[in-house]
Amino acid sequence: MSALMAVAIGILFAASLYMMLRRSIVKLVMGLILLSNAANLVIFTSAGLTSGAPPLLDKVTKEAPVGVADPLAQALILTAIVIAFGVLAFSVVLIHRAHEVVQTDDLDQMKDTDQ
Amino acid sequence: MSNLVFLPILIPLLAGAVTLALWRSSRWQKRVSVISTLVYLIASVMLAQTVSEQGHIVLQVGGWQAPFGISLVADFLATIMIVVTAVVAFCAVLYSLVSTPGTHIKFGYFPLLHLLLAGVSGAFLTGDLFNLFVWFEVMLLASFGLLTLGGERAQMEGAIKYVTINLFSSALFLSAIGLLYGSVGTLNMADLAVKLQDVEQQGLVNAIALMFMVSFSIKAGAFPFFFWLPASYHTPIIAVSAVFAGLLTKVGVYALYRMFSLVFTGDIEFTHEILLWVGVLTMLSGVLGAASQFEIRRILSFHIISQIGYMILALAIFTPAAIAGGVFYLFHHIIVKTNLFLIAGLTQMLQGTYELKQMGSLYRQRPWLAALFLIPAMSLAGLPPLSGFFAKFLVIEAGITSQQWIATGVALFVGLLTLYSMIKIWAEAFWKAQPEASGKDISLPLLGVIPVALMAAMTLIIGLYAEPFIQLSQATGEQLLTPATYIQAVLGGQP
Numbered sequence: 001m002s003a004l005m006a007v008a009i010g011i012l013f014a015a016s017l018y019m020m021l022r023r024s025i026v027k028l029v030m031g032l033i034l035l036s037n038a039a040n041l042v043i044f045t046s047a048g049l050t051s052g053a054p055p056l057l058d059k060v061t062k063e064a065p066v067g068v069a070d071p072l073a074q075a076l077i078l079t080a081i082v083i084a085f086g087v088l089a090f091s092v093v094l095i096h097r098a099h100e101v102v103q104t105d106d107l108d109q110m111k112d113t114d115q
Numbered sequence: 116m117s118n119l120v121f122l123p124i125l126i127p128l129l130a131g132a133v134t135l136a137l138w139r140s141s142r143w144q145k146r147v148s149v150i151s152t153l154v155y156l157i158a159s160v161m162l163a164q165t166v167s168e169q170g171h172i173v174l175q176v177g178g179w180q181a182p183f184g185i186s187l188v189a190d191f192l193a194t195i196m197i198v199v200t201a202v203v204a205f206c207a208v209l210y211s212l213v214s215t216p217g218t219h220i221k222f223g224y225f226p227l228l229h230l231l232l233a234g235v236s237g238a239f240l241t242g243d244l245f246n247l248f249v250w251f252e253v254m255l256l257a258s259f260g261l262l263t264l265g266g267e268r269a270q271m272e273g274a275i276k277y278v279t280i281n282l283f284s285s286a287l288f289l290s291a292i293g294l295l296y297g298s299v300g301t302l303n304m305a306d307l308a309v310k311l312q313d314v315e316q317q318g319l320v321n322a323i324a325l326m327f328m329v330s331f332s333i334k335a336g337a338f339p340f341f342f343w344l345p346a347s348y349h350t351p352i353i354a355v356s357a358v359f360a361g362l363l364t365k366v367g368v369y370a371l372y373r374m375f376s377l378v379f380t381g382d383i384e385f386t387h388e389i390l391l392w393v394g395v396l397t398m399l400s401g402v403l404g405a406a407s408q409f410e411i412r413r414i415l416s417f418h419i420i421s422q423i424g425y426m427i428l429a430l431a432i433f434t435p436a437a438i439a440g441g442v443f444y445l446f447h448h449i450i451v452k453t454n455l456f457l458i459a460g461l462t463q464m465l466q467g468t469y470e471l472k473q474m475g476s477l478y479r480q481r482p483w484l485a486a487l488f489l490i491p492a493m494s495l496a497g498l499p500p501l502s503g504f505f506a507k508f509l510v511i512e513a514g515i516t517s518q519q520w521i522a523t524g525v526a527l528f529v530g531l532l533t534l535y536s537m538i539k540i541w542a543e544a545f546w547k548a549q550p551e552a553s554g555k556d557i558s559l560p561l562l563g564v565i566p567v568a569l570m571a572a573m574t575l576i577i578g579l580y581a582e583p584f585i586q587l588s589q590a591t592g593e594q595l596l597t598p599a600t601y602i603q604a605v606l607g608g609q610p
Contacts, residue, residue, distance in 0.1 A: 036289075039289040043297075044293075045297075076245055076292070080248075080289055087255070087285075090259055097266060107275070
């Protein structure tokens, strides 16, 4: 299962980098979305994949049973998703404004600041 | 007493909330901002006093003991950074009172500035890696807002590059955190330092260390990831540029210092050798970029990069003397660089442009402004007896004692080219006659000059009365290279 996840993450990273290297700013934002998802999946996978064992304490002994999922990694991902959501909302607004101001969606036309 | 650690985060956060509530009243936003940054300054000095007595102050947030909760740690390095941040914040807010256009203030300039400060302070004080990521994002989102306020074409183009590269760096940081957590099962920095000593697969740790290095190098603007910095830093209004120039890249440098002195010290020959060459190439590429520019803010932006190189070089040499030099460099540089940007803003108020070709005669018009420029400019170039001389001296001396001949040679050469760039600004903007003088007599606002004079005075003090500052840096260097005390302070009696 982890091997499959690793491949999937690799594909996500590759796809996001490919999208970011395209000239259109819309594709750039799509690349950023894929990138943040790929990073979240890295945390999820590297903390260990467990299925069917929610991190709940035993009713009687008040201790966690052996082999439950690690709740901390999931808390980290939850935080990261929220942050990524905010940042991506900003970047969507940014490309909209940039398109209005610069009148193009071609990144090659946006190099006034590099001269 | 340990609650004191939280104040530098709490005060700007509160100020951000209050200024947000005062959205309609620019006047009250200004008042609250001045008062809150002043309180922040006082709190940071109090923190510094306590830290200088105790060495470390640790706050386990919510009473959750490390390594399970989030620890906030104030050691010498973090405290120095907090104090300098407070100085920069206070000066920048004073300067903003007269230089920031009303439209910017109407659209949330001050709330964003305070949130930026909260993010920066949090990044300096946290002892937890994921928490560091969160503070980075707080800081980044605020900086995105500040960078795009105004919405001019250059700002949009700069912002797209800035946002993209920073989001990429954050994703890399996050993946590295995930891999690190997967391999050792903790994210508390002190606990990481302990657990990584027993890891058998050094190759895996090195790979993760490199991911952190790339991520923080992007934020610090180190070679080869510096291109976003000169493309975006000159686009916003000058007070924002000054704060960015002073603080943001230094957060990246701070993170490098923290991670590569505390956590990733298992294979110094590998990681610090890479850092050494990154430092050398950063110095060179920054200063050569600056030599080709004729716009004040762009010259200064490129010089941020070359100075970052010195700091990374000091970290890479990794002796107590070198780290001491690097720390001295950090706080000297933040003050000098912020000041130079603010002075560039004053010259723009007088002559209406940042292009050196169109400027001139400033020495005749405003001799005291020329003097105020010369202090930080010569300090940046490293002329004695100003603060930059001691910073460069400490780093280069450490380079010679550890026999890094090439790196030391490059550092000396870069110092010379820095002098060239500063003299270029001096000759073009201050010395030569202005090609098309406007003839208008503009008076500079007093509140714009006070912060500049204040920071110039600090540069002079650090230079002329360097002994206590050097001792402080040396104490910091010693403390950073004995991570056992940090671990002891955070984890308590546990091994």
